[in-house]
Amino acid sequence: MMTVHEVGSNEDVALVDLIDRLIGGGVVITGDLVLSIANVDLVYLGLQLVLAPAHAVEPSVVLHHGRKPVEG
Amino acid sequence: MSPFLLYALVPADQASAAMTAASGVLSAVSEGSIAVLYEERDDPPSGSREQLVTFQKVVSDICRTGPTLPVRFGSVVDDLTEVRDLVHEREEQWRQRLDVVAGHVELVIHARDDTAPRPSPVGRGQGREYLLSRARAQHHAERLYADLVGALGAHCRETRRLTASDEIRVACLVPEAGLETLSILVKRWAEAHEGRHATMTGPWPPFSFTQEDGADELAT
Numbered sequence: 001m002m003t004v005h006e007v008g009s010n011e012d013v014a015l016v017d018l019i020d021r022l023i024g025g026g027v028v029i030t031g032d033l034v035l036s037i038a039n040v041d042l043v044y045l046g047l048q049l050v051l052a053p054a055h056a057v058e059p060s061v062v063l064h065h066g067r068k069p070v071e072g
Numbered sequence: 073m074s075p076f077l078l079y080a081l082v083p084a085d086q087a088s089a090a091m092t093a094a095s096g097v098l099s100a101v102s103e104g105s106i107a108v109l110y111e112e113r114d115d116p117p118s119g120s121r122e123q124l125v126t127f128q129k130v131v132s133d134i135c136r137t138g139p140t141l142p143v144r145f146g147s148v149v150d151d152l153t154e155v156r157d158l159v160h161e162r163e164e165q166w167r168q169r170l171d172v173v174a175g176h177v178e179l180v181i182h183a184r185d186d187t188a189p190r191p192s193p194v195g196r197g198q199g200r201e202y203l204l205s206r207a208r209a210q211h212h213a214e215r216l217y218a219d220l221v222g223a224l225g226a227h228c229r230e231t232r233r234l235t236a237s238d239e240i241r242v243a244c245l246v247p248e249a250g251l252e253t254l255s256i257l258v259k260r261w262a263e264a265h266e267g268r269h270a271t272m273t274g275p276w277p278p279f280s281f282t283q284e285d286g287a288d289e290l291a292t
Contacts, residue, residue, distance in 0.1 A: 023146065
């Protein structure tokens with residue numbers, strides 16, 4: 001069956017994208033570390049702010065952990 | 073010294089409006105034509121879900137005032153001088169990106185094809201078969217990606233392929249007035265072939281488009 005979810009209708013996917021956009025995108029300047037956000041495993045890689053969503057490092061992790069709906 | 077959590081880069085003449093839109097919780101440091109919006113905090117952010125959502129909302133509020141380059145969440149500095157120095161060094165590059173993202177938002181499209189070949193399970197003595205099945209699956213994914221971008225690319229200022237494990241994920245920089253059109257195109261793309269699925273999230277601030285495609289990521 002073919003499906004298309006409208007913008008923002010899938011909260012699990014939206015949360016993954018939210019976290020990914022916030023820590024995987026954006027201007028990289030410098031920064032501090034965050035090891036875990038919203039129960040999603042993250043990886044801290046160095047003194048410069050290089051935080052990778054877990055799925056960028058280990059493809060299976062995010063599929064099985066930490067997907068929760070965005071509140072509010 | 074208090075840590076400064078960085079939020080976004082905006083044109084210097086937009087800083088005042090952006091600070092107002094952010095409910096007065098931010099300050100700005102300007103260098104040339106660029107202003108960096110920041111929050112002076114007692115402690116660095118811990119990374120709670122509430123902080124993430126708040127950060128996203130603040131950046132979205134800033135975006136509504138004009139072109140904005142979001143800063144990666146968690147970027148904390150102790151001295152604003154280094155921010156000024158970095159802006160001085162990269163002012164022209166960031167000014168060009170502000171021009172590119174002006175009037176645009178980011179949409180993220182997740183796409184998959186349930187009819188795609190799947191890699192064989194790994195088993196003893198099946199290495200070649202496994203590798204060939206992986207190659208077939210990869211080839212199919214590449215075609216799916218090319219087909220999706222081909223269908224949508226003309227309606228996007230830029231696209232970026234994002235990492236994903238078992239699907240195609242593409243960030244699209246779309247004119248604010250083009251959201252509905254892109255949504256329709258994605259629906260048509262999914263419906264064109266049995267087994268296709270597509271999910272869109274957004275609109276997001278242009279997190280994926282703060283630098284030119286292929287540019288060095290780290291501002292060191």
